[in-house]
Amino acid sequence: MRDQVVPRVIARMLIPYMLVYGFYVASHGELGPGGGFQAGVILAAALILHSLVHGLEETQRGVPRRWVDRTMAFGVLLYIGVGIHGLLAGNAFLDYSSLALGATDPESIHGAEAMGMTLVETGVTLTVAAVMVTLFDKFATAARR
């Protein structure tokens, strides 16, 4: 599709906004609608649109496959890491209030809870985005054979 003007121009206009919106949804999951899963899907959709228009190789030059694979694992590790941080701090697994790092006033505790949720949702975002990109990548590669 590289030599068609309309999809190329539209993709160029849309992709930055899709990426920004994806990050917005990821970081505001605890305030408004949305969350990790949706954000991951939106981010993946931006990358998929790019590879639909410019071809898979072009996308993979910017976002190499091995980094996608690592992101996939990193997301889960981030989620579990937040949980284990709670354990190490002497609280329950996934107790976000331990992210207050010792502070006990309610403001810090509530901030830590929101922070924990954001971190966890970021993990979900990264894993979902990476898996969706991989899914499309594998389908497109299989279709080409």
Place this chain on the structure above:
Amino acid sequence: MDSVFPVDLLLLALVVVIGVATIRARNLLASTLLLGVYSLLMALVWTNMFAMDVAFTEAAVGAGISTVLLLGTLIVVGREERPSRGPHGAALLVTILTGAALLYGTTDMPAFGDPNAPVHTDAVGRKYIAQEVGKVHPVAHHHDDTHHDEAHHDGADHSADDHEPDTSAPAEHHGGSSEIHGDPAQDAHHGDYGTHVPNLVTAVLAAYRGYDTMFETAVIFTAGVCLIVLLRDRRSPPKETEAAA
């Protein structure tokens, strides 16, 4: 009658029409695109029910990614469906039975928006809603609320039981945001679920059901790993610069 009702009726009628059209279309490309339309319509239905998170997911996953992936599949399997030999008896029976079971299940559910639904009366649900709803800045106002409530209780005993939020809201409260009183979140960490964020859905997913979401993420990760293992390129070398696009 609810003013949203005709809109809902129209949307649901469209959903049924699109659903039937999806099944009947012989062209798989048309089928796929109709499925996308179906998801968008369902997203509108969810929006009408104030289920924003569900609508969001439906639009992003159902209409967005699923359509792209189904289109990717179409490239592999071809566009035309093989002509079928009439309806499949057993499949039809199973479908009808499942549909009937689901419909029977809904008769046990509370009516939409029922204030006596378990989610509103159950202890956990009530605490949850009290912790989140309408508190855009729970951090900044938490302390003030406690003091204010106590003062109000002391002074207002004689004035029967008028609604507290109405009498005291605009001046001292934070901008008249609808806050639920008798807030269980105020007894510090006793019965606290550690979820002082405004979006109830995120609070439930990330805190109350944090383990659940963690393992869901693990499932998605496992699916991704399986994908890599099953569909990896066996023949092509890692450095591929083919001209094919």
